[in-house]
């Protein structure tokens with residue numbers, strides 16, 4: 001069996017609410033799982049179980065109290081739980097992508113440039129990157145009249161499609177997705193299902209939160225029940 005792309009082991013986290021007299025909110029404990037190339041795995045469990053928190057820990061946005069989160073980066077393995085901030089930034093530029101639920105809009109930058117940016121950052125020729133961005137936005141049915149506009153005033157579903165295009169345009173071996181289809185209609189959900197299937201075929205390992213049962217059943221190979229980690233917390 002090949003090496004995992006992501007290996008989470010013994011991860012524990014308790015939120016400490018300093019403004020609430022130091023109240024402690026344990027969220028996960030002893031969380032452990034592996035993710036391999038070409039598979040899509042959903043974090044499952046009811047609202048409040050800790051799915052988003054776990055995804056944010058893997059991305060390095062939330063600190064962990066205990067355990068290791070090993071992400072493969074070429075020949076190296078980086079422990080997100082202990083990596084220096086600079087190493088974490090480099091890891092996000094090369095090995096780990098994140099499609100959040102909402103687009104973080106960059107003022108005055110057009111939708112097309114927002115989408116093409118990760119490829120340009122990878123060193124791809126600007127015209128080639130823009131052509132790929134146009135193709136992706138067309139596939140996601142974003143009206144062409146919007147491409148040259150900054151996405152700040154776009155509808156929720158339009159922003160989400162720009163966000164998905166930006167998150168998927170470049171190759172990253174590990175992809176984290178937080179409800180990528182929450183604001184989308186059926187036709188665009190089907191497009192996203194197709195895009196996820198293509199990533200899997202390209203060997204990308206995907207970890208995500210998919211509340212939409214139809215999307216989850218279409219793309220996910222297995223579900224990790226986060227309540228198992230919450231029970232121990």
Ligand SMILES: Nc1ncnc2c1ncn2[C@@H]1O[C@H](COP(=O)(O)OP(=O)(O)OP(=O)(O)O)[C@@H](O)[C@H]1O
Pocket residue numbers: 015025027045046047048049050051052053054
């Ligand atoms: N930044 C934070 N500070 C304090 N508590 C938090 C923080 N983030 C999450 N929590 C708490 O941790 C628990 C798990 O939240 P989380 O958002 O991870 O759940 P979830 O399974 O993703 O839920 P949902 O399906 O509703 O999005 C909740 O009780 C929540 O209140």
